[in-house]
Amino acid sequence: MMKFKEVNHSIPKVDGRGLLKGASAYTDDLAVDSALIVKLLRSPYAFAKIKSIDIKKALKTEGIECILTYKDVPRIPITRAGQSYPEPSPKDKFILDNYVRYVGDEVAIIAGTTEKVVDDAMKLIGVDYEIFEPVLDFEKAIGHKSIIHPEKEIYTMFPMGLDAKNNIACSYMDTMIVGDVDKQMKESEVTVEQRYFTNAQQQVPLEPHTSTAFIDVQGRLNIITSTQNPYHTRRIIGEALGKPQRDIRVYKPRIGGGFGAKQQVHNDLFTAIVTLKTGKPSKCFYTRQEVQENTFTRHEMRFDIRLGADKKGNLEVFDMQLLSNTGAYGEHALTTFMVAGSKLLPMYNKAKHLRFEGKVVYTNRCPAGAYRGYGALQANFAVESAMRELAEKLNMDPTELRLKNCIKEGETSPVFSVMGEGGEGIAQVMESCKLDYCIKRGRELIGWKKKYPSKQIAPNKIRSVGTAIAMQGSGIPLLDMGAAVLKLNDGGFFNLLMGATDLGTGSDTVLSQIAAEAIGVPVNRIVITSSDTDTTPFDVGAYASSTTFVSGNAARKAGLNMRALLIEEAAKALKAVHKDDIIFEDCTFKSKFGGESITLEELSQGLYHTFGTDMKQLIASGSNTSPKSPPPFMSAFVEIEIDTETGQINILEYVAVVDCGTTINPNLARIQVEGGILQGIGMAMWEDVRYSKDGKMLSNNLMNYKIPNRKDVKKITVEFAESYDPAGPYGAKSVGEIGIDTPLAAIANAIYNAVGVRIRSVPLTPEKILTGILEKDSTK
Amino acid sequence: MKLKLNINNKFYNTNIDGDESLLDILRKIGFKSVKKGCDTGVCGVCSVLINGKPTLSCQFLAARAQGAKITTVEGLGKKADKIVDLIVSEGADQCGYCGPSLVLTTYAMKKELKDPTVEKINHYLTGNLCRCSGYEGQLRGIKKYMGVK
Ligand code: FES
Ligand code: FES
Numbered sequence: 005m006m007k008f009k010e011v012n013h014s015i016p017k018v019d020g021r022g023l024l025k026g027a028s029a030y031t032d033d034l035a036v037d038s039a040l041i042v043k044l045l046r047s048p049y050a051f052a053k054i055k056s057i058d059i060k061k062a063l064k065t066e067g068i069e070c071i072l073t074y075k076d077v078p079r080i081p082i083t084r085a086g087q088s089y090p091e092p093s094p095k096d097k098f099i100l101d102n103y104v105r106y107v108g109d110e111v112a113i114i115a116g117t118t119e120k121v122v123d124d125a126m127k128l129i130g131v132d133y134e135i136f137e138p139v140l141d142f143e144k145a146i147g148h149k150s151i152i153h154p155e156k157e158i159y160t161m162f163p164m165g166l167d168a169k170n171n172i173a174c175s176y177m178d179t180m181i182v183g184d185v186d187k188q189m190k191e192s193e194v195t196v197e198q199r200y201f202t203n204a205q206q207q208v209p210l211e212p213h214t215s216t217a218f219i220d221v222q223g224r225l226n227i228i229t230s231t232q233n234p235y236h237t238r239r240i241i242g243e244a245l246g247k248p249q250r251d252i253r254v255y256k257p258r259i260g261g262g263f264g265a266k267q268q269v270h271n272d273l274f275t276a277i278v279t280l281k282t283g284k285p286s287k288c289f290y291t292r293q294e295v296q297e298n299t300f301t302r303h304e305m306r307f308d309i310r311l312g313a314d315k316k317g318n319l320e321v322f323d324m325q326l327l328s329n330t331g332a333y334g335e336h337a338l339t340t341f342m343v344a345g346s347k348l349l350p351m352y353n354k355a356k357h358l359r360f361e362g363k364v365v366y367t368n369r370c371p372a373g374a375y376r377g378y379g380a381l382q383a384n385f386a387v388e389s390a391m392r393e394l395a396e397k398l399n400m401d402p403t404e405l406r407l408k409n410c411i412k413e414g415e416t417s418p419v420f421s422v423m424g425e426g427g428e429g430i431a432q433v434m435e436s437c438k439l440d441y442c443i444k445r446g447r448e449l450i451g452w453k454k455k456y457p458s459k460q461i462a463p464n465k466i467r468s469v470g471t472a473i474a475m476q477g478s479g480i481p482l483l484d485m486g487a488a489v490l491k492l493n494d495g496g497f498f499n500l501l502m503g504a505t506d507l508g509t510g511s512d513t514v515l516s517q518i519a520a521e522a523i524g525v526p527v528n529r530i531v532i533t534s535s536d537t538d539t540t541p542f543d544v545g546a547y548a549s550s551t552t553f554v555s556g557n558a559a560r561k562a563g564l565n566m567r568a569l570l571i572e573e574a575a576k577a578l579k580a581v582h583k584d585d586i587i588f589e590d591c592t593f594k595s596k597f598g599g600e601s602i603t604l605e606e607l608s609q610g611l612y613h614t615f616g617t618d619m620k621q622l623i624a625s626g627s628n629t630s631p632k633s634p635p636p637f638m639s640a641f642v643e644i645e646i647d648t649e650t651g652q653i654n655i656l657e658y659v660a661v662v663d664c665g666t667t668i669n670p671n672l673a674r675i676q677v678e679g680g681i682l683q684g685i686g687m688a689m690w691e692d693v694r695y696s697k698d699g700k701m702l703s704n705n706l707m708n709y710k711i712p713n714r715k716d717v718k719k720i721t722v723e724f725a726e727s728y729d730p731a732g733p734y735g736a737k738s739v740g741e742i743g744i745d746t747p748l749a750a751i752a753n754a755i756y757n758a759v760g761v762r763i764r765s766v767p768l769t770p771e772k773i774l775t776g777i778l779e780k781d782s783t784k
Numbered sequence: 785m786k787l788k789l790n791i792n793n794k795f796y797n798t799n800i801d802g803d804e805s806l807l808d809i810l811r812k813i814g815f816k817s818v819k820k821g822c823d824t825g826v827c828g829v830c831s832v833l834i835n836g837k838p839t840l841s842c843q844f845l846a847a848r849a850q851g852a853k854i855t856t857v858e859g860l861g862k863k864a865d866k867i868v869d870l871i872v873s874e875g876a877d878q879c880g881y882c883g884p885s886l887v888l889t890t891y892a893m894k895k896e897l898k899d900p901t902v903e904k905i906n907h908y909l910t911g912n913l914c915r916c917s918g919y920e921g922q923l924r925g926i927k928k929y930m931g932v933k
Contacts, residue, residue, distance in 0.1 A: 016872040016875070017872060017875065020868075021868055021869070024864070024877055024886075024887050025887070026815075026816065026818075026858050027817075030816075030881070037812075120801070209879070209915060210821045210822075210879070210913065210914070210915050211821070211879065212821070258880065260879045260881030261915050261916050289820075292821070509878065510875065669875065671874060675874075675918065678919075678921060679878065679916045682919065683915070705822065707824050711913060714912075715907065715910055720920050
């Protein structure tokens with residue numbers, strides 16, 4: 005294994021102590037006391053048109069500074085997705101519109117001096133609605149008589165099959181086809197054809213979405229916001245308000261979790277417009293109810309999976325038909341859909357007959373958006389359940405079936421070049437892939453040989469094990485770009501300026517370690533700032549598992565460039581020494597032939613104070629984008645105990661063996677995986693986004709929507725495979741998302757192994773298990 | 785109404801509405817370590833100590849806090865260092881939003897729990913939700929602080 009000085013060490017997070025001791029660091033902590041409070045009047049109906057709206061009375065409330073309706077805001081169609089440009093999501097949203105498309109859609113923006121004033125005024129606004137029949141069932145959306153987006157301005161920046169008249173946000177057909185699926189299905193000796201459903205899920209960052217805005221001394225709009233991507237946010241706000249980006253600054257402070265929830269632009273649009281209209285600072289802090297009802301959920305999906313294999317378990321056909329629900333607006337509709345295919349099909353690259361296609365539909369429900377796992381998680385449930393069903397028909401150990409068919413180091417898949425995120429992809433060979441090791445090692449850790457499939461431990465208690473495997477990506481090839489700037493300071497330390505966005509992931513720490521490794525200095529010589537559109541360089545932001553790989557390589561390049569500059573200047577300072585003969589160690593430069601030396605402090609002092617005409621500022625930068633997106637891989641094994649009388653499940657242990665290349669900070673990598681797994685378990689077991697029959701979200705607070713607490717899972721065990729990807733910074737791949745993908749299928753498979761009940765929709769509730777047991781008993 | 789609050793052993797005079805929560809008042813006065821997460825008493829990020837007992841400040845009327853000793857993590861000062869160091873050395877602080885209240889509650893737990901075990905720790909801290917970490921890393925650090933193997 006390679007030895008490093010700074011990376012591959014578990015240093016504490018650079019901001020950890022400060023945050024735990026309560027530093028004022030999050031958006032709401034930084035808002036000024038005088039900021040106007042901004043709140044939204046929201047639609048009580050799932051689908052309606054505003055016939056008239058009367059704000060006269062409300063405006064008279066003392067302390068009210070402004071009330072805005074659709075008549076007062078620019079009518080420019082945007083997407084709030086927060087993705088690269090040109091955006092791969094339909095432009096189907098206005099800041100405010102005279103149509104409301106789900107319960108909670110914004111009707112009016114109200115700003116006043118206190119929360120109470122705003123609440124009082126809100127009650128005085130009179131709205132007359134024309135109510136339409138809402139589209140609530142996504143399987144009935146296509147061709148429904150209600151057309152959710154009748155407006156003529158809606159468009160897409162490139163063809164993606166938008167067909168608003170039929171409630172289709174995008175479709176992807178006749179493209180991802182290899183071989184002949186239908187013909188081979190008839191010829192394969194063993195086949196599986198099944199339908200699976202995944203429900204929506206809430207990201208639930210504990211910090212609600214928060215935004216505060218003010219005008220600075222140069223008359224520019226400043227926004228401090230809990231965003232995962234300040235640059236996209238600036239661009240979208242500019243577009244929505246018809247303002248040049250030059251006049252907008254977006255600053256990201258500490259973020260209280262995102263998981264995709266803060267990739268999209270939400271309340272920034274409202275604080276921005278209020279501050280522009282009033283000239284006063286404003287802030288908007290979403291209630292938990294708003295976070296649940298009015299930001300975005302995970303996409304609900306339906307999969308039709310067809311697998312075909314020969315008797316020995318060699319996979320021949322892999323076919324996936326997908327219907328996805330994007331809710332009222334189309335943010336991330338196309339790309340989550342594509343990821344469902346592109347992160348699963350290549351994982352079983354032995355199949356020669358492949359197909360992936362489907363549609364994403366609008367409904368009058370809470371819009372769907374980015375959430376860790378991003379389509380790959382949903383598809384993982386369907387495919388990894390289907391693989392277990394195939395193993396059953398083959399009478400084969402599911403781990404052997406996977407070992408036989410999964411992708412290995414040095415191999416590739418035709419899917420990489422056909423499918424990217426939103427368009428064509430780029431071919432790539434797996435330069436690092438320890439998936440087979442991960443499966444074998446995980447099997448040992450859980451004790452598979454002894455425990456599979458199950459054991460009766462009491463008359464009504466059965467213990468069983470289940471497994472699933474996963475792959476993700478490391479950023480989006482040739483779309484994601486990140487940059488880093490390093491500035492040498494008087495005193496011999498460096499500012500590392502990153503556009504990359506630490507939202508709690510630890511990326512500030514990881515990027516500091518990478519830069520330090522590249523320069524050849526201890527990490528405490530680095531002070532990182534992220535991220536601010538005025539002072540830090542461009543970065544697409546924190547999504548698509550991109551930061552360590554994409555921005556990390558930028559930090560590495562900037563570090564190497566800085567090192568070269570330092571050595572050049574040291575050679576000059578040491579006179580008569582050629583730069584190739586300089587050794588830089590322990591923050592000291594010397595000639596390899598001995599003689600004089602100069603420390604980094606002395607060099608910096610000279611450059612800024614005493615070198616006369618040689619005085620200068622040292623600044624280095626690095627940019628990175630990559631045609632590669634080396635996938636991290638993972639095997640998961642779960643042991644559960646089922647009570648056959650109640651259907652209750654107890655999760656005894658969850659084992660993950662992960663190949664994410666070099667772990668830049670092993671502790672932080674481990675927590676990323678542990679946290680991802682628990683979120684995945686949450687979705688598998690309890691997290692259920694439910695609506696009333698009129699389309700009102702019922703699971704709209706943390707009492708009705710249960711996220712896991714610390715008693716819910718007995719033990720999570722994470723190990724890393726020894727792995728090195730040559731494309732990554734010091735061998736690293738991504739680790740942010742992979743952990744969340746497997747729990748749905750692993751637990752569903754464990755349930756099957758325990759009681760022979762196959763559940764093809766999540767959450768995996770005791771009711772479903774009991775019903776399954778009863779049905780089985782009655783057919784016996 | 786007028787209110788005099790004892791926060792971290794200092795007195796603060798403030799004006800409140802009768803229905804304002806202690807959480808909102810603490811943040812207004814400037815104790816930003818106390819966070820707002822859920823509005824419904826579920827997440828625990830608003831926890832403070834009232835007379836040494838962990839209490840959800842979002843569910844506690846400010847008016848009722850008169851005469852009580854309120855402690856926030858700012859008030860623990862150096863007494864928080866050991867807990868903080870043990871958690872960060874596990875890398876278990878992610879976004880940190882749940883952090884100050886977790887540190888505070890752990891501090892109170894150490895005083896209160898006789899013969900701590902993993903089960904007792906997890907039970908005591910059930911109301912301190914964390915969405916980032918998966919709890920395992922926090923537990924590794926907190927076990928060391930509590931002297932549990
Ligand atoms: S804010 Fe969540 S419990 Fe108080
Ligand atoms: S660290 Fe983010 S909620 Fe606990």
